[in-house]
Amino acid sequence: MEITDFYDEIAHCNKCGFCQVACPIFRSTGHETGVARGRLALLRAIIEGRLDWSDDIEGPLFDCLLCGACTSNCFPAIPTSDLVIRARSEYLTRVGRKPIHRLLFDQLLPHPNRLHMAARAVALTKKTGLSNLARALGLLRIFGRDFASAEGIIKTFPVKALRDKIRPGVYEGSGKDLTIGYFIGCGVDIIQQKTGVATLELLRKKGHQVHVLDNCCCGLPAWSYGDVQTAQKLAQKNLEVLESGQYDVIVTDCSSCASFLKKYPVLFPEDDDRGTAAKSFSTKIRDMIEWLDHETVPMPATDSPVRVTYHDPCHAARGQGIMKQPRELLQKLPGIEYVELPEADWCCGGAGAYALSQYDLYRRVLDRKIANLKTTEADVLATSCPACIIHLSYGVRKHGLKTRVCHISEIYNR
Numbered sequence: 001m002e003i004t005d006f007y008d009e010i011a012h013c014n015k016c017g018f019c020q021v022a023c024p025i026f027r028s029t030g031h032e033t034g035v036a037r038g039r040l041a042l043l044r045a046i047i048e049g050r051l052d053w054s055d056d057i058e059g060p061l062f063d064c065l066l067c068g069a070c071t072s073n074c075f076p077a078i079p080t081s082d083l084v085i086r087a088r089s090e091y092l093t094r095v096g097r098k099p100i101h102r103l104l105f106d107q108l109l110p111h112p113n114r115l116h117m118a119a120r121a122v123a124l125t126k127k128t129g130l131s132n133l134a135r136a137l138g139l140l141r142i143f144g145r146d147f148a149s150a151e152g153i154i155k156t157f158p159v160k161a162l163r164d165k166i167r168p169g170v171y172e173g174s175g176k177d178l179t180i181g182y183f184i185g186c187g188v189d190i191i192q193q194k195t196g197v198a199t200l201e202l203l204r205k206k207g208h209q210v211h212v213l214d215n216c217c218c219g220l221p222a223w224s225y226g227d228v229q230t231a232q233k234l235a236q237k238n239l240e241v242l243e244s245g246q247y248d249v250i251v252t253d254c255s256s257c258a259s260f261l262k263k264y265p266v267l268f269p270e271d272d273d274r275g276t277a278a279k280s281f282s283t284k285i286r287d288m289i290e291w292l293d294h295e296t297v298p299m300p301a302t303d304s305p306v307r308v309t310y311h312d313p314c315h316a317a318r319g320q321g322i323m324k325q326p327r328e329l330l331q332k333l334p335g336i337e338y339v340e341l342p343e344a345d346w347c348c349g350g351a352g353a354y355a356l357s358q359y360d361l362y363r364r365v366l367d368r369k370i371a372n373l374k375t376t377e378a379d380v381l382a383t384s385c386p387a388c389i390i391h392l393s394y395g396v397r398k399h400g401l402k403t404r405v406c407h408i409s410e411i412y413n414r
Contacts, residue, residue, distance in 0.1 A: 003087050004047050010083060012076040013040040019070035019080075024347050025063060028364040033060040036070035036080040043087055053094045061088050063358055065365070066224055067347040068318035088226025097227065105230040109186070109217035110237065116161040119190045123157035146359035153355060153394045154191060162193040166200060168214035173204035180207040181247035181284075183238075183261065185254035186217050187386030194406070195386060198413035199253040199288060206295050213250075215241050219267075220260040220315075221352050232267050236274055239264070242281045250284045251291045253409050255385040258287035259319030287316060288409055289384050293325040307337045308411070309378040311369070311392060312345040313385035326384060326408060333411070341381075342372040350391040362391075370395040373403060381405045 003010075019036035020026050026035035033042065042060050045051040066081040074080075097105075108115045162184060173180075180203050188196040203210045219234035238261075242250065252258050262282045268275035286294070308330055316322040323345070331338045349355070349365030369392070373381060381392060381403050393405045 001086065003043055003083075003090050006083055006086060007044070007047050009078060010040050010043050010047070012078050013037060013044075014076070015041075016075065018073045018075065022069035022073040024065060024067065024069065024349070024365045024368070025361060028361060028368075034063060036074065036078070039064060039080060039084060040078065043083065046087075053091060055095065058091070058095075061091055063361060065314075065347050065349070065351040065354060067314040067351070069314075069345070069347065072318055085223065085226055085228075089228045090226075092226050101225060101227070105222045105225070105227050109219075109221065109230075110234055112161075112163065112189070112214075112216055115186065115190070115217075116164065119157060119161060120159055123159045127159075146355065146357055149359040150355040150362075154390060155393070155397070157191065158193055162189045162196045163212070165193075166196065166212055168212045171200065171204055171210045171212060173207040173210055175204075175206045175208045177248075178207045179246065179248050180210045181242065181245060181250040182210055182212050183215050183218075183250055183252040183257060183285075184212065185252060185257040185386060187254055187256075187390065192386040192389055192407065195253055195389070195409055198407065198409040199251075201413050202292070202409055203251060211245055211247065213241055213245075218254075218257040218260045220256055223260065223267075224352050228267075235264050235267050235278065239274060239277050239281065243277060247284060249286050249291065250281065251286045251288055253288040253384070253386070253407060255287050255289070255313040255316035255320070255322070256387060258285055258290075259315035261285045262320065287320060287322060287384065288407075289316065289322055289325050289329070290320075292329055292408070292412060305335050305337050306380055307339060307376075307378045308380045308382055309339050309341040309373070309376045310344060310408075311341060311348065311381060311383040311388060313383055313388045314345070314347050316384050317345045322384075326382070329408065330382065330411070336411075339376045339378060341376055341378075343369070346372070348388045348391045348395070350387045352387070355391075366391060366395045367399075370399050370401070374399070374401065378403055380411070382408045382411055384408055 015037055017037060023035045032038040039060055064084050068081050070080050071077055108118055182203055184196055215238050217234050219231035223231035262285050264278035264282055265275055268278060310326050310330060312323060330336055346369055347365055348369050349362040355362040383389060389405050389407060396403050396405055
């Protein structure tokens with residue numbers, strides 16, 4: 001589908017400007033092209049022939065975080081993020097993809113083994129100091145305009161992926177009847193491995209069997225970039241994995257993965273067999289927060305009171321409507337003093353690989369989040385998205401805070 005097919009939705013914008021209040025990019029720059037009203041006006045101008053597809057519109061199309069805050073503040077509830085993705089897709093068709101994205105989406109994300117090898121290479125360059133040399137020589141620019149600045153966001157890379165330690169297969173649990181499929185996202189597999197270990201232990205406490213799935217990337221990075229075809233291919237590979245077993249529920253500890261897995265039905269035509277399979281499995285997908293809220297897990301002991309606050313990932317709060325559950329989960333844990341984070345649903349600025357090309361904007365959005373965190377004086381900042389953990393941890397380090405950033409699974413599995 002071309003962007004012209006969405007003209008009626010775009011035309012629903014009445015230019016009221018309520019999106020300005022909610023948009024992290026507009027609040028950081030004050031530029032009209034950085035807010036939903038401006039982006040929709042741009043798309044309307046393209047459809048009406050007043051503006052051509054060219055490199056000039058790349059900025060307004062690709063500097064959107066896709067956080068969805070604008071839609072939450074929009075009276076007609078215009079799905080601006082989805083419309084921007086459709087526009088990105090058409091832009092890429094007309095202008096072409098960049099080499100780094102072809103490498104990532106075609107050669108790495110569909111193939112976990114290749115992704116693991118690439119991550120291992122990055123880990124070794126960091127460990128040996130080669131990444132510092134590459135930065136000094138300016139070699140990192142080939143991966144993105146701001147890659148040299150963004151390279152330090154991830155402090156360390158584990159040499160081995162989580163699925164090198166926890167192999168796909170069946171793990172017996174202490175529960176009675178529940179058969180659980182555990183979908184490991186790329187962030188947990190490659191970087192946030194403590195989260196994966198904690199999640200598996202929690203799932204085994206309630207499940208009769210936990211099947212660690214041999215899945216690939218959920219497809220969200222490709223979809224967000226506008227590479228719809230690659231997102232469909234990744235979704236199809238994962239549907240084949242899901243169809244190979246019988247699961248009562250499929251749990252993931254990545255809110256971004258959970259949100260997109262639930263969205264699989266929109267990737268395929270309704271009369272497509274893949275669309276039918278996607279509808280069937282999307283009803284079984286559970287974000288780890290949802291699963292913890294639904295299941296009774298033994299309460300962990302605690303040595304001393306801990307002050308905890310919570311960050312709402314965009315793909316949990318606006319992508320799935322999950323906001324009340326994590327707060328209730330934290331508040332009922334013994335030994336935890338829960339304090340609400342101001343602007344808890346303010347985007348962390350991560351948005352996938354956003355920092356690689358928009359590092360300055362990324363830092364402005366992230367710095368506002370960390371400024372709010374400082375007011376809580378929290379010992380722990382909990383969340384449910386591995387990508388958010390990466391960026392929030394970076395913000396904490398840059399601001400010299402001692403706050404621990406972790407997944408809610410790690411708190412429940414103390």
